[in-house]
Amino acid sequence: xxxxxxxxxxxxxxxxxxxxxxxxxxxxxxxxxxxxxxxxxxxxxxxxxxxxxxxxxxxxxxxxxxxxxxxxxxxxxxxxxxxxxxxxxxxxxxxxxxxxxxxxxxxxxxxxxxxxxxxxxxxxxxx
Amino acid sequence: xxxxxxxxxxxxxxxxxxxxxxxxxxxxxxxxxxxxxxxxxxxxxxxxxxxxxxxxxxxxxxxxxxxxxxxxxxxxxxxxxxxxxxxxxxxxxxxxxxxxxxxxxxxxxxxxxxxxxxxxxxxxxxx
DNA sequence: CAGCATCCATAGGGATACTG
DNA sequence: CAGTATCCCTATGGATGCTG
Numbered sequence: 141x142x143x144x145x146x147x148x149x150x151x152x153x154x155x156x157x158x159x160x161x162x163x164x165x166x167x168x169x170x171x172x173x174x175x176x177x178x179x180x181x182x183x184x185x186x187x188x189x190x191x192x193x194x195x196x197x198x199x200x201x202x203x204x205x206x207x208x209x210x211x212x213x214x215x216x217x218x219x220x221x222x223x224x225x226x227x228x229x230x231x232x233x234x235x236x237x238x239x240x241x242x243x244x245x246x247x248x249x250x251x252x253x254x255x256x257x258x259x260x261x262x263x264x265x266x267x
Numbered sequence: 268x269x270x271x272x273x274x275x276x277x278x279x280x281x282x283x284x285x286x287x288x289x290x291x292x293x294x295x296x297x298x299x300x301x302x303x304x305x306x307x308x309x310x311x312x313x314x315x316x317x318x319x320x321x322x323x324x325x326x327x328x329x330x331x332x333x334x335x336x337x338x339x340x341x342x343x344x345x346x347x348x349x350x351x352x353x354x355x356x357x358x359x360x361x362x363x364x365x366x367x368x369x370x371x372x373x374x375x376x377x378x379x380x381x382x383x384x385x386x387x388x389x390x391x392x393x394x
Numbered sequence: 395c396a397g398c399a400t401c402c403a404t405a406g407g408g409a410t411a412c413t414g
Numbered sequence: 415c416a417g418t419a420t421c422c423c424t425a426t427g428g429a430t431g432c433t434g
Binding site: 188189190201205221225226227228229 | 417
Binding site for chain 1: 286289290291293294295297298299300303304324339340341342362363366367369370373374375377378379380381382384385386387388389391392
């Protein structure tokens with residue numbers, strides 16, 4: 141694929157496209173079932189790994205760690221390690237994380253609001 | 268599967284749990300990268316299959332059909348077939364679909380708003 | 395053109411076991 | 415308790431070819 145930069149050499153265009161691809165990457169990270177459920181479960185609480193595991197119904201150990209790492213990497217959750225024995229690790233939403241949470245709330249709200257519509261649609265589709 | 272209603276005969280509890288599992292199912296359907304990108308791409312336009320394929324960057328034929336069927340089944344998109352030759356199939360967001368779109372817009376807005384934060388977080392995490 | 399079916403590779407994701 | 419690593423299987427998703 142030939143990029144516009146190769147043709148024109150305009151740095152600002154390159155920056156724009158870099159930002160776009162970054163945005164896409166973040167969108168892909170975040171637009172995923174487990175990530176959103178974790179964010180929703182955290183809310184404005186501070187939870188330990190094991191607590192989170194109980195809160196997010198059906199999540200496996202592996203998926204939880206994996207998504208928590210991803211969220212931490214992107215700065216959506218704060219990971220605080222207490223050097224005690226046994227170890228205690230607590231997770232909290234950061235400011236960007238809490239901002240995203242409001243949109244997750246909106247999706248949840250939407251889901252419940254349209255439950256009826258969707259059930260009807262499914263019956264119609266079944267025919 | 269044994270339902271609670273069979274055990275206790277409390278219809279209202281059973282209904283609540285059924286609604287919950289339905290909500291979870293819908294959430295899982297919808298909280299997926301391609302579904303959200305398709306909804307965003309549609310916006311308030313009416314697009315043909317092939318147009319949609321061009322709009323949603325990187326989506327494969329298969330994923331597009333698959334997600335469109337799912338969205339149609341849940342009543343988020345309206346699928347209109349014109350019995351011409353060659354065939355012409357157009358997709359439009361329904362009212363519930365448009366309602367969800369506003370929340371997708373919010374996620375996109377969030378993504379761009381926090382691009383900087385996230386980039387910084389990633390650098391810090393890299394260390 | 396839209397859609398379905400098929401084949402095939404890979405990544406998603408569960409279970410388990412081991413370390414600090 | 416939290417995290418990492420391993421095994422292993424299934425589902426996901428891409429590429430291709432066939433039909434109305």
